[in-house]
Amino acid sequence: MSTVLEVSNLTKHFPVRRGLLRRQVGAVQAVSDVSFSVKAGETLAIVGESGCGKSTTGRALLRLLEPSAGSVKLDGEEITALPPSRLRAARRQMQMVFQDPFGSLNPRMTVREILVEPMVLHGIASGERAEARVSELLRTVGLAPYHAERYPHEFSGGQRQRICIARALATRPRLIVCDEPVSALDVSVQAQIVNLLQDLQREFGLTYVFISHDLAVVRHIANRVAVMYLGRIVEEAETSALFADPRHPYTRALIAAAPRPAPGAVTGREAVRGDAPSALNPPSGCAFHPRCPLATERCRTERPELRAVSGSNVACHHAEQAEPLPLPSAASAPSELLNRRLEVLARARAASAA
Amino acid sequence: MSETATQAPPATAAATDDVLLDVRDLKVHFDTEAGTFRAVDGVSFSVKRGKTLGIVGESGCGKSVTSSGIMRLVPMPPGRFAGGEVMFDGRDLLKLSEKEMRGMRGGRIGMIFQEPMTALNPVYRIGDQIIESLRVHSGLGRAAARRRAIELLDLVRLPSPEKRVDDFPHQLSGGQRQRVMIALALANDPELLIADEPTTALDVTIQAQILELMRDLSARTGAAIVLITHDLGVVAETCDDVVVMYAGRVVERAPVAALFAAPQHPYTIGLMAAVPRLDIQSDRLETIPGSVPPPYAKIDGCRFASRCPVATDQCRAELPPLRELAPGHSVACWRAPLEDVA
Numbered sequence: 001m002s003t004v005l006e007v008s009n010l011t012k013h014f015p016v017r018r019g020l021l022r023r024q025v026g027a028v029q030a031v032s033d034v035s036f037s038v039k040a041g042e043t044l045a046i047v048g049e050s051g052c053g054k055s056t057t058g059r060a061l062l063r064l065l066e067p068s069a070g071s072v073k074l075d076g077e078e079i080t081a082l083p084p085s086r087l088r089a090a091r092r093q094m095q096m097v098f099q100d101p102f103g104s105l106n107p108r109m110t111v112r113e114i115l116v117e118p119m120v121l122h123g124i125a126s127g128e129r130a131e132a133r134v135s136e137l138l139r140t141v142g143l144a145p146y147h148a149e150r151y152p153h154e155f156s157g158g159q160r161q162r163i164c165i166a167r168a169l170a171t172r173p174r175l176i177v178c179d180e181p182v183s184a185l186d187v188s189v190q191a192q193i194v195n196l197l198q199d200l201q202r203e204f205g206l207t208y209v210f211i212s213h214d215l216a217v218v219r220h221i222a223n224r225v226a227v228m229y230l231g232r233i234v235e236e237a238e239t240s241a242l243f244a245d246p247r248h249p250y251t252r253a254l255i256a257a258a259p260r261p262a263p264g265a266v267t268g269r270e271a272v273r274g275d276a277p278s279a280l281n282p283p284s285g286c287a288f289h290p291r292c293p294l295a296t297e298r299c300r301t302e303r304p305e306l307r308a309v310s311g312s313n314v315a316c317h318h319a320e321q322a323e324p325l326p327l328p329s330a331a332s333a334p335s336e337l338l339n340r341r342l343e344v345l346a347r348a349r350a351a352s353a354a
Numbered sequence: 355m356s357e358t359a360t361q362a363p364p365a366t367a368a369a370t371d372d373v374l375l376d377v378r379d380l381k382v383h384f385d386t387e388a389g390t391f392r393a394v395d396g397v398s399f400s401v402k403r404g405k406t407l408g409i410v411g412e413s414g415c416g417k418s419v420t421s422s423g424i425m426r427l428v429p430m431p432p433g434r435f436a437g438g439e440v441m442f443d444g445r446d447l448l449k450l451s452e453k454e455m456r457g458m459r460g461g462r463i464g465m466i467f468q469e470p471m472t473a474l475n476p477v478y479r480i481g482d483q484i485i486e487s488l489r490v491h492s493g494l495g496r497a498a499a500r501r502r503a504i505e506l507l508d509l510v511r512l513p514s515p516e517k518r519v520d521d522f523p524h525q526l527s528g529g530q531r532q533r534v535m536i537a538l539a540l541a542n543d544p545e546l547l548i549a550d551e552p553t554t555a556l557d558v559t560i561q562a563q564i565l566e567l568m569r570d571l572s573a574r575t576g577a578a579i580v581l582i583t584h585d586l587g588v589v590a591e592t593c594d595d596v597v598v599m600y601a602g603r604v605v606e607r608a609p610v611a612a613l614f615a616a617p618q619h620p621y622t623i624g625l626m627a628a629v630p631r632l633d634i635q636s637d638r639l640e641t642i643p644g645s646v647p648p649p650y651a652k653i654d655g656c657r658f659a660s661r662c663p664v665a666t667d668q669c670r671a672e673l674p675p676l677r678e679l680a681p682g683h684s685v686a687c688w689r690a691p692l693e694d695v696a
Contacts, residue, residue, distance in 0.1 A: 259587030
C-alpha cells in the first residue's frame with residue numbers, strides 16, 4: 001500500500017510576547033518533533049488529553065496553522081513549502097471534519113450552498129453537475145436530496161455532522177483529518193457517525209487521521225494509534241498491539257482510567273497523580289516524569305527518544321519494565337441476555353424492513 | 355441557622371436501609387409559545403443513605419431538569435411543577451418556602467455541576483466562597499471556617515491547600531476547579547449530594563480521580579449521591595442503582611449489576627450495544643435508528659415506540675407503566691422480557 005501522508009519532525013511553537021516592545025519571553029511548545037506516516041485507506045488515530053497538541057497537529061497538517069518546523073508530505077508532495085496558489089490545489093486532496101457541528105457550518109447558507117462552495121472553489125463542478133453532486137453527496141452520508149434547501153439550524157447534531165462530512169467529501173479528497181468528530185454527540189448518534197465514517201472509508205478508499213480523546217472509539221476505528229503527551233508522541237503502535245500490551249506508563253494510565261461499561265470489571269487501577277503540566281514550561285527530561293510511577297533520576301534529566309519495544313515505538317527509558325496489563329475479566333463481556341435480546345430486536349427490524 | 359445543618363449523619367448511616375430521597379411522580383413542564391414541553395413527565399425513584407443512584411440518558415431526556423427540579427432551581431416561569439412530590443427525609447421539598455429551600459441548598463443538600471466556572475464566583479477567592487457557605491449554613495466563626503476550608507481543600511486533594519485557599523478560580527486548572535466545587539458542595543456535611551455530569555468536561559485521568567473521591571466521601575460520610583450522567587462507564591463504576599430516562603420518563607430502574615446483566619427496555623439494550631468497548635474488538639457498532647420525538651409532541655403511548663422494532667398497536671396507544679420483573683428491577687415496556695417475543 002502506498003503512503004499517503006508522511007510527517008516528519010512537525011513542530012508548532014506559539015510565541016509568548018510581553019511588555020511594550022512585545023518581546024518574545026517564551027513559547028508554548030504545542031507540538032514538538034512529531035513524525036508518523038499513514039498508508040492509503042488506513043486510519044491513524046492521535047489520542048491524548050486536553051492540551052496534548054493533538055488538535056494543533058491536525059491543523060498544522062493542513063496548514064490551517066503554519067508549522068514552525070518539520071515536513072508534511074501528501075502523496076510525496078511537500079505541503080509545508082507550497083505557495084498559496086499551489087496550497088489551495090493541494091487542499092482539494094485533504095479536508096477536515098471538526099468537533100463542533102454547530103460552529104463549523106455557516107448558519108446563513110443552505111446545505112446546497114455549503115456543499116457547492118468547495119466544488120466551485122476547487123473547480124470540480126458547477127451548474128447542473130454540481131446540483132447532481134449535491135444530491136449524491138447527501139445520499140452518501142445518509143441524508144436526502146430535499147435536505148439541500150434547508151439551513152443548518154434545522155438539523156440535529158448528528159445530521160449536522162453528516163453535512164460536515166458531505167462537505168469534506170465534496171472535493172473527493174484522499175485524506176480527511178477528523179478532529180473529535182463524535183465527541184459532541186450522544187452515544188447512539190455517535191455510533192451512527194462512526195459507522196458512516198467506516199463505510200465511506202471502504203467505499204472511497206479514504207485515509208483518515210482521527211483525533212480523539214476517547215480510547216474506546218479509537219480502538220474501534222483505527223489501524224494505528226499515536227499517543228501524545230505535552231506535544232510529543234510518547235507511543236505509537238498497531239491498534240491491537242497498543243491495547244494488548246501498552247508500553248508507555250502514560251498509555252497504560254489512559255487505558256486504566258477509562259471507565260468500563262461493566263460493573264465490577266475494574267479492580268484497582270494504576271492511578272496517575274496530579275494534572276498535566278503546562279506546555280509553556282514543560283518538565284525537563286521526560287515530560288511525564290512528575291506523574292510517572294516508574295520515574296527515576298534518568299527520566300528527570302534525559303528525554304527518551306522513540307524506540308522499538310516489542311511491536312510498539314515507545315519514548316520511555318523503562319518501557320521494558322512495565323508489567324503486562326491484566327486481561328479483561330469475564331465480567332467485562334456483554335451479558336448473554338443482552339446479546340439474546342439484541343438479536344430479537346435485530347430480527348424484528350429485519351422483518352419489518354423486508 | 356437550621357439546627358440540622360451542623361448535625362452530621364450517624365456513623366452507621368451507610369449500613370442502614372432508610373430512604374433519604376423519594377421522588378414521586380415528578381412532573382416539570384415548560385409553557386412556551388410553541389406549546390407545553392413535558393421535560394419531566396412522571397418520574398419516580400428513591401435513594402437510600404450511603405447509596406449512589408445514577409440517572410442516565412441522552413441529551414433532552416430530562417435528566418438535568420429532574421435534578422434541578424429536586425433542587426427547585428428550574429426557572430419558573432416558563433417552568434412549573436405539574437405534579438409530584440420530592441420527599442427529602444420525610445418532608446416535601448416542593449412545599450418548603452423559598453427561604454427554607456435556600457437553607458437546604460449548600461446545607462443538607464450539596465450540588466456539583468458540569469461546568470465549575472458557572473458555580474464559582476470569579477471575583478472571590480475560592481477560600482472565601484467556602485468560608486461564606488460555612489458561616490451561613492453552619493454558623494462557624496471566621497477563623498474556624500478558614501481552618502475548615504483548608505481541611506476541605508485537603509480532603510479533595512488540592513495540592514498545598516493552605517496556599518491555594520487564597521487563589522481565584524481562574525488560577526486553577528479544570529480538574530482543580532471541579533475539586534473546589536466538590537469541597538464547596540461538601541462543606542456542610544450534606545446528607546444528599548446531587549452531581550450533574552460532574553466529570554464530563556474533564557480528562558479521563560482526572561475523571562478517575564474525581565470519581566474515586568466521590569466514592570470515598572460517600573463511604574466515609576454516609577451521604578447519598580444522585581449522579582446524573584450520559585456515560586454508562588461512569589454508571590457501572592460508581593452507582594448502586596440506576597434509572598434510565600428517555601423523553602422525560604423513566605423507562606427502566608434497576609440495581610446496577612442487574613441492569614448490565616439483564617437490560618430489559620429496548621432503549622437500554624440499544625444504548626448498551628451502541629457504546630464502543632475498550633476491551634472488546636467489534637466490527638460494527640449497533641445503532642438506534644430514528645431520533646427522539648420532538649419536545650412538543652403529544653404522545654399517548656410509549657415514547658420509544660417510533661424507534662422500537664418490536665412495538666405493537668398497544669405500545670403506540672397505551673403508556674406502559676413501570677412493572678417489576680425482578681426484585682428492584684422495573685421496566686416500562688409492554689413487550690419485556692424480549693426473549694418471550696416470538
